[in-house]
């Protein structure tokens with residue numbers, strides 16, 4: 001992979017050099033036209049990258065290299081530890097801005113340029129590849145497939161259409177996208193074709209056991225201890241579940257912010273719960289809230305009402321402390337949202 005800012009000196013830096021002309025109207029042939037017509041690409045995804053963002057960036061990077069293109073992979077945040085063993089992961093540059101010369105910027109699983117927290121992207125021809133319900137057509141070219149289990153599945157389809165080679169490295173990266181975005185083949189858009197895809201990836205060299213071990217069975221002990229603190233406080237009432245950790249807990253258990261990722265999902269996993277909230281006291285005393293719902297409650301609307309945002313089923317916001325006050329405030333909003341649901 002090329003390093004950032006290695007633009008050829010003959011051309012002005014920091015802009016897209018090409019205009020793309022399309023013969024096809026289907027998204028995959030059009031994406032292929034962009035990839036074939038361009039020479040230099042930058043591939044980005046969202047902040048706090050997850051398995052789909054990391055895996056799909058890496059797989060698309062491998063495909064572009066197979067096509068003889070130059071590609072930079074850039075993320076604004078560090079790659080979480082459980083994806084650090086993925087092939088080629090060190091090629092992902094951590095940066096806050098993009099300034100090289102590229103024919104196009106390819107944005108994976110983002111609903112806006114802002115979602116990347118990378119400055120400078122507006123100068124480039126933008127390709128948006130996403131599979132979220134909340135996906136938005138913000139780019140020059142948009143391909144949103146809400147039935148795809150992961151953006152990795154979409155990259156896989158591009159790879160097949162391009163006549164690329166499914167190497168063991170690419171297969172491993174794509175397998176991670178499918179595994180994590182379906183919660184281990186449990187949810188999302190899982191269907192028969194998902195298993196056909198997984199089979200193809202395993203046949204090409206992805207190691208399902210090794211990958212599952214990295215992703216699900218390599219947690220730091222501090223992650224489980226902080227989870228334990230939160231679970232001890234789990235409270236369920238009227239379709240809502242909530243739990244929290246204090247800054248003091250974080251210090252005592254030597255837990256990191258990454259250790260607290262995903263705690264909210266345990267609250268949501270309780271039977272008869274419609275929505276869950278996890279509160280984490282920040283060092284400066286403000287409170288970070290993660291909201292989740294199983295579908296009926298629009299937690300994005302709740303978060304927006306509190307100055308935050310997100311997706312219908314996964315959202316967040318930051319409130320002033322102290323913690324009991326923030327809890328009281330979010331519960332008032334959530335109870336109002338649950339009260340609007342049809343009787344169960």
Ligand SMILES: [Mn+2]
Nearest residue numbers: 052150151181
């Ligand atoms: Mn995804």
